[in-house]
Amino acid sequence: MNWFTRFLTSSIGKKLIMSLTGLFLCLFLIVHLAGNLQLLLDDGGNAFNLYAYTMTHNPLIKAVSYGTYFFIILHAIQGIVLALQNRKARNSKYAVKVTRTTGTSSFAARQMALLGSLILIFLGIHMGDFWWKMKSNQTNTLTIEGIEVQDLYEKVAASFSVEWIVAFYVVAMIGLCFHLLHGFQSAFQTLGLNHKKYTPFIQLLGKGFAILVPTLFALIPLYFYFVK
Amino acid sequence: MKLNLKVWRQKGAETGGKFETYTVEANEHMSFLEMLDVLNEQLIAEQKEPVSFEHDCREGICGTCSMVINGHPHGPMKGTTTCQLHMRHFNDGETITIEPFRANAFPVIKDLVVDRSAFDRIIQAGGYISVNTGQAQDGNSIPIEKELASEAFDAATCIGCGACVAACPNASAMLFTSAKISHLNMLPQGEVEAAQRVLNMVDQMDAEGFGACSNVTACEAECPKDISVKNIARVNREYFAATLASERVSKK
Amino acid sequence: MKLDGKIPAGDLSEKWTKYRGTMNLVAPNNKRRIDVIVVGSGLAGASAAATLGELGYNVKCFTFHDSPRRAHSIAAQGGINAAKNYQNDGDSVFRLFYDTIKGGDYRSREANVHRLAEASRNIIDQAVAQGVPFAREYGGLLANRSFGGVQVSRTFYARGQTGQQLLIGAYQSLSRQISLGNVEMYNRHEMLDVVVVDGKARGIITRNLVTGEIERHAAHAVVLGTGGYGNVFYLSTNAMNSNVTAAWRATKRGALMANPCFTQIHPTCIPVSGEYQSKLTLMSESLRNDGRVWVPAKKEDVLAIREGRLKPTEIAEEDRDYYLERRYPAFGNLVPRDVASRAAKVACDEGHGVNATGLAVYLDFDDAIMRYGKSEAHSKGLYNASAADIRALGEQVVEAKYGNLFEMYEKITGENPYKTPMMIFPAVHYTMGGLWVDYNLETNIPGLFAVGEANFSDHGANRLGASALMQGLADGYFVLPYTIGQFLSGEIRTPKIDDQLPEFEAAEKAVKERLAQFMNIKGKQSVESFHRRLGKIMWEYCGMSRSAEGLNKARKMIQDLRAEFYADAFVPGDLNEYNPELEKAARVADFLELGELMVVDALDRNESCGGHFREEYQTPEGEALRNDKDYTYVSAWEWTDTSTDPVLHKEELKFENVELKTRSYK
Known part of the structure; x- marks a missing residue:
């Protein structure tokens, strides 16, 4: 085997892919959140719709977004493959299961694949509801500042008035929170960044990120459902 | 104290196994293995086959014990091997479940005895410093910082018992392998072969059928010698450097 | 039988250097054709197997453990002595030699002990090069501490786990030779007999502990690094599986057991x-x-x-x-x-x-x-x-x-x-006695060598702290690999030993019959219970203090217990499977014979020295009373058949460099 494929298929190489794609998706979450928080502005959705227009028309951003799709798929497939392979390393299961760990969350660490699958399902519904409908021109158009944009805001408001969608979004964000609780600091550990001086900071940052980002995301559907 | 034991009985690697239940009269000053000795004496008196379990030094250093007690490799006490676990940590009338270390890479030989030769093969892949007898220079010719020697020692205290594999939901051997690599790679004597060592040993570990590490840290929590997962991070980073930056390739 | 220690002539400090420089060598092309069996993979066995592999011999190494890293050397806590004088406190090779001779109550060979003190320095260097993380000072240099019986700080240590770290060092060297194909490792194999062909040790019979299969292994020479027999006392600091079987099987084939009563009781x-x-x-x-x-x-x-x-x-x-x-x-x-x-x-x-x-x-x-x-x-x-x-x-x-x-x-x-x-x-804790060996670490059976605690050579009647690791590694790394050449240089024309020889056939048959005998006793009492009873007898009568009266009583008790064992022991399970009770039965049967020999030896030695304290021989203050006039010898016992009395062979000890004095720590 060529050294590079060997590297990527080694147990550490596979984890490296999980780690790097995971960290990239964390960055994506920040950008996505920053954009989406514009939904909370009281401007009838103008800022948000303009933002959505930019995101879909700027060639550079478009390129990055295709990268993001690719990384999401890679992260998901690799994660599922790894989880299945890891399960196969122990055919005979324990009668008594305990969950002692020294990490942040034993539940999260052990259920990354389950949490990841939940997030993947969420992504499917989320993209189908907004991205696909926008791409296939199922949304209305309107003109803001002389630019003809699709009214995604209206679509969002419509979706977030449906009870089960709001509930599902909140559940998915709780799943994301746990996924990040383990994933964020685990990515650094996989990269080999475990340092007496910096690791406590990374762990604190990871906890903050895992709680703050999903909470803010979850606020949006709740705001639409209860306040608007 | 009276105890109910649910013990895994398995004739051989190929046959399946099942739990058998026994009652044993123990006392709180006994070690866990002495309690099993009592059980075996009882079974022999009934002309039944005793429970096979591996043990040797009974002072927590040889790494031979290989059982999971109530879900914990080496039992519920932190930083303690099975042989140093005493019955005073259990309650009268308690039911204790005893299973072997379970992992495909550690096939069961009989009852609670498993085959851990995969660990030997990982060491044979590169867990040594290539120095023949008689080639060494004076011991004091390489000063080593006290803190560094101590950190290398922390990794070197691994007793090779396999509790990390038994505890890991993925049956990963990363804590063992990384402790062994770290011990040698941290020291100046081991630096010469560091890149080659990490490549060969990680490859061998993968070939043995252990799962991949997903940073659950159950290994660190259950390790009877409190080996740190910091070693895993170190090996990850050395593996990247050895693969991507050095011109070495794995010889395995 | 005349016992020849083969001690080289010359000045004490020159003996080893000169001998090493003039002994016969085996050329590299011949080493490739010579097979050596090493039994045991503790400090002595693993270091010997690794070094012999490095030299180019074809080595087969055997252990009854699941891995060569588990031997009881691993449990040594305190440290390892070496005459490095890093502390500048007046230490020297001679002082370490002298302390060891004195500590051993003048019952060991001067030449062997001096060689040990010389090699001690190389061991530290070798271990450091292997990556053994010895304790260090802030300046990065090696630290030392003091141990009992000496007034200098010469003990190197690795926290309370020195044995573990040194064993891992030896195990890693062994692993390297295994990966290079120079050593073939047999885990979970227990040696149950030595095969002697034309008066030379030419192989062993082993039992595969997983399958129960009895196997023959042939070689030009056999090295036993199988440890001590402290478990004859049942309760000891030895590991549960430490046993005398390999050494005892050699004794039954004619090797001599030296000073068996010298037992160290750790305070x-x-x-x-x-x-x-x-x-x-x-x-x-x-x-x-x-x-x-x-x-x-x-x-x-x-x-x-x-x-x-x-x-x-x-x-x-x-x-x-x-x-x-x-x-x-x-x-x-x-x-x-x-x-x-x-x-x-x-x-x-x-x-x-x-x-x-x-x-x-x-x-x-x-x-x-x-x-x-x-x-x-x-x-x-x-x-x-x-x-x-x-x-x-x-x-x-x-x-x-x-x-x-x-x-x-x-x-x-x-x-x-x-x-x-x-x-x-x-x-x-430790047994100073063991197989009798000459200066080459060769027993009286040519081609059969014993290293580490399995031999009797260096500690006399009492071992000083932190000297066991030193001796095991000195034997394995720096002595045996040279001295075995003295024997093997005469074997370069000997073709590969054939394991189909009648001697192998007979030995295999004897082993099978013996194991079947244990299975067929079908009595009522567990093997463990016999071991426990033997231990009590040994501790009571042949432990910290001994008397002729008690020893005579003990001998009879052991004989009776042995007879009872063969009449009423129960071994569950089968011959052809993983069967720890069967392993135990074979080991306890050997302890039941060794125990008697220890008692006989203790009876013979009418003096108190080191770990051997006879109540009849003490000063008014209760200190040990040695008898140099009559007992300055090594007792080497021949005992191939329990139906006859053991035969004593004496090797006189000559002290030319130290004066025999009453050991005083007052």
């Missing part, structure tokens, strides 16, 4: 807590650097303590008897092991023992804690620190030095040794 072990006890745990001798040994001076205090009415910490200073400091002011708590053990026995025999069984003394760290605490407070500038603060600081220092030992003590006893003194009592 600082955790006392026995009950009948179920399976083994005893050592507390490193290094603890005696800082711990003070005492018992209550007043009998009423002893009684109150045993009944739990009084705590040791409540006993006033003047009511304590620090008996080692009182009896041996020059060495105090750091007297050699045999002296410290006997003193503890005397204290307990006089009724001062402090636990319920009356068999324990205190090892107290209170003074050390307060002393270190004061110095620590001073260095931190806390001139007005309270006693409690000083104690807390002192506990931290003691924890840094002995933390893992204290923790182990607490795990086993459930008592906190920082708050209340440890309770300790002597326990069987």
Whole structure:
């Protein structure tokens, strides 16, 4: 085997892919959140719709977004493959299961694949509801500042008035929170960044990120459902 | 104290196994293995086959014990091997479940005895410093910082018992392998072969059928010698450097 | 039989160098054609197998463990001696040689011990190069500590796990040779016989412990590194599986067993807590650097303590008897092991023992804690620190030095040794006796070598602390790989040994019959119960003190027990499977013979020396009374058949470089 494929298929190489794609998706979450928080502005959705227009028309951003799709798929497939392979390393299961760990969350660490699958399902519904409908021109158009944009805001408001969608979004964000609780600091550990001086900071940052980002995301559907 | 034991009985690697239940009269000053000795004496008196379990030094250093007690490799006490676990940590009338270390890479030989030769093969892949007898220079010719020697020692205290594999939901051997690599790679004597060592040993570990590490840290929590997962991070980073930056390739 | 130690002529300090420079060699092209079997993979076995592999021999190495990393060398705590004189405190090769000869009560060979002292320096270098993480000073250089019986600091250590680290070093070297194909490793194989062809050792018979298969392995020479036989006492600090079988099987084939009664009783072990006890745990001798040994001076205090009415910490200073400091002011708590053990026995025999069984003394760290605490407070500038603060600081220092030992003590006893003194009592630890070997480490059977604790060679009647690791590694790394050439250089024309020879056939048959015999006893009592009973006899009559009367009684008791074993033991399971009870039966059967030989040897030696204390031979103060006129010899016993009496062969010991003196630590 060529050294590079060997590297990527080694147990550490596979984890490296999980780690790097995971960290990239964390960055994506920040950008996505920053954009989406514009939904909370009281401007009838103008800022948000303009933002959505930019995101879909700027060639550079478009390129990055295709990268993001690719990384999401890679992260998901690799994660599922790894989880299945890891399960196969122990055919005979324990009668008594305990969950002692020294990490942040034993539940999260052990259920990354389950949490990841939940997030993947969420992504499917989320993209189908907004991205696909926008791409296939199922949304209305309107003109803001002389630019003809699709009214995604209206679509969002419509979706977030449906009870089960709001509930599902909140559940998915709780799943994301746990996924990040383990994933964020685990990515650094996989990269080999475990340092007496910096690791406590990374762990604190990871906890903050895992709680703050999903909470803010979850606020949006709740705001639409209860306040608007 | 009276105890109910649910013990895994398995004739051989190929046959399946099942739990058998026994009652044993123990006392709180006994070690866990002495309690099993009592059980075996009882079974022999009934002309039944005793429970096979591996043990040797009974002072927590040889790494031979290989059982999971109530879900914990080496039992519920932190930083303690099975042989140093005493019955005073259990309650009268308690039911204790005893299973072997379970992992495909550690096939069961009989009852609670498993085959851990995969660990030997990982060491044979590169867990040594290539120095023949008689080639060494004076011991004091390489000063080593006290803190560094101590950190290398922390990794070197691994007793090779396999509790990390038994505890890991993925049956990963990363804590063992990384402790062994770290011990040698941290020291100046081991630096010469560091890149080659990490490549060969990680490859061998993968070939043995252990799962991949997903940073659950159950290994660190259950390790009877409190080996740190910091070693895993170190090996990850050395593996990247050895693969991507050095011109070495794995010889395995 | 005339025993020839083959000690080279010449000046003591030149013997080894000259001999090494003139001994026969085997050329590299011939080494490739020579097979060597090494049995055992502890410090001596693993280091020998690795080094022989490096030299180019075809090596097969055997262990009954699941991995060569588990041998009981791993449990050695305190350290390893070497005459490096890094501390500039007057140490030298001669001083280490002298201390070892004196410590061994003048019952070992001068030439062997001097060679050991010379090799000690190379061992440290070799171990450091292998990556053994010895303790270091802040400047990055190697640290030392002191051990019993000496007045210099020459002990190198790796926390309380020196044996583990050295064994891992040897195991790693062995693993390297395995990966290079120079050594073929057989885990889970137990040697059950030596095969002697035309008077030379040419192979072994083993049992595969997983499948039960009996296998033949042939080679040009056989090396036994199979450890000591302390488990003949049932309760000892040895690992549960340590046994005499390999050495005893060699004895049955004509090898001589030397000084079998020389047993080391270690003074600082955790006392026995009950009948179920399976083994005893050592507390490193290094603890005696800082711990003070005492018992209550007043009998009423002893009684109150045993009944739990009084705590040791409540006993006033003047009511304590620090008996080692009182009896041996020059060495105090750091007297050699045999002296410290006997003193503890005397204290307990006089009724001062402090636990319920009356068999324990205190090892107290209170003074050390307060002393270190004061110095620590001073260095931190806390001139007005309270006693409690000083104690807390002192506990931290003691924890840094002995933390893992204290923790182990607490795990086993459930008592906190920082708050209340440890309770300790002597326990069987090491056997100085073993297979008789000459200067080449070759037994009287040509081609059969013994290394490490399995041979008798270097420690005389008492071993000094931190010398076992030194001897095992010296034998394996720096002695045997040379001296085996003396024999093998004569074998370069010998073709590969054929394992179909009638001698192999016969040996295999004998092994199979013997195992079948154990299975067919079909009695009622467990093998373990026989072992326990043997241990009690040995401890009672052939332990810390022995008398002709007791020994005669013991011999009869052992013979009876042996007969009972063959009539009423029960071995469950089958021959052809993983069967630990069968393994145990074969080992206990051998202990039942060795035990008798130990008693015979102890009876023969009408003197007290080192670990061998005969009640009839003591000074009015109760110190050992040696008899140099009549007993300056090695007792090498021939005993191939239990129906006859063992035959004694004597090797006279000549002392040309040291003067035989009464050993005094006063």
